[in-house]
Amino acid sequence: MPKSRLPDTVPQNPPSGLHLTNAMFHILLSLVDGQKHGYGIMRELEERHAAVMGPGTLYGAIKRMLGAGLIGEAEERPDPRLDDQRRRYYRLTPAGHAAAVAEAARLEELVSQARAKQLLPDPRPATGRT
């Protein structure tokens, strides 16, 4: 039986060449809405019931993504009266946005393959005859 493989059109890696982990993709997704600090990212992940990660995983992923240019440290800070000035804020870079789009496309393609194999129901509404 031939080994199944992803079609060539599915992007395998983000443009930076860094292999995106689950944690990295979740962080990128959380930064799509705007800049956040570490705890802000974690809170959003918890609210979305997306992932539970510890400080080691979060800052390890942040370090690698900063190195790959997928995210950057935000220069604009919120009002000091409203926030702790010791926090660092992170923002998505254009490369990070492209990586998030590519990973989302890859996951979408995987889901469509799962649908084709009837692992998941077809989301299109059934057109019933009248």
Add this chain to the structure above:
Amino acid sequence: MSPAAHPLAASVRLYRRLLLLYPASHRAEYGRLMSQLFEDQLRVAWMRGGRLALVELWGRALLDTASNVVLEHLDRWSEPMRNGSRLLLAAAAAILVVPFTFVVLNLLQYGLHLSIPWNPHDLLWPQIRFTVWRYLYDAVIVLSAPLALGLLMARQLQLRWRPQVDALAWVVIRKGDRIGLGLMALCLLLMATMGLYFIGENLPCILGQRLAC
């Protein structure tokens, strides 16, 4: 309960101790942020579920620390092996001096019959009287080129996380610099020359055409 003995304060202190397990460079850059984040998590867990929630959070924190400490140390260790590592390049070049000198001088002297009175091989070999030292001498000459090749190849490796298989893996960096690739080619050339020499030298003995070898 004194403030210092409060479970949150004690937890923060203990977590700061745990951070010492990380490489110093990682700790210097992210230690304060990690400790601050854990403090935030502790506060929320305490408000939501008291001691039981703290125990659960600690369970996750210990697993998180254990896996990430290993990852950060491996990452730091693989750092010198990344492209542009001059240390490995210099070590490989230094090691290559031995087999290069041996091969070039002996080719000139015995291949082209040039007189080289200061050939280190001719000066050293008669001085080595014990068999063990002779084997060691041969081993240094023969194994230097493969050792240098190993160092140069290690330079082309990088430790990366492969999400497809959820595992760390050594990845070959295909882009190499000219000096590194040139030295790798030299290693292969020296190994081939010495291999041919040793085969040519020992083949008559192996085939039984010569008894004194």
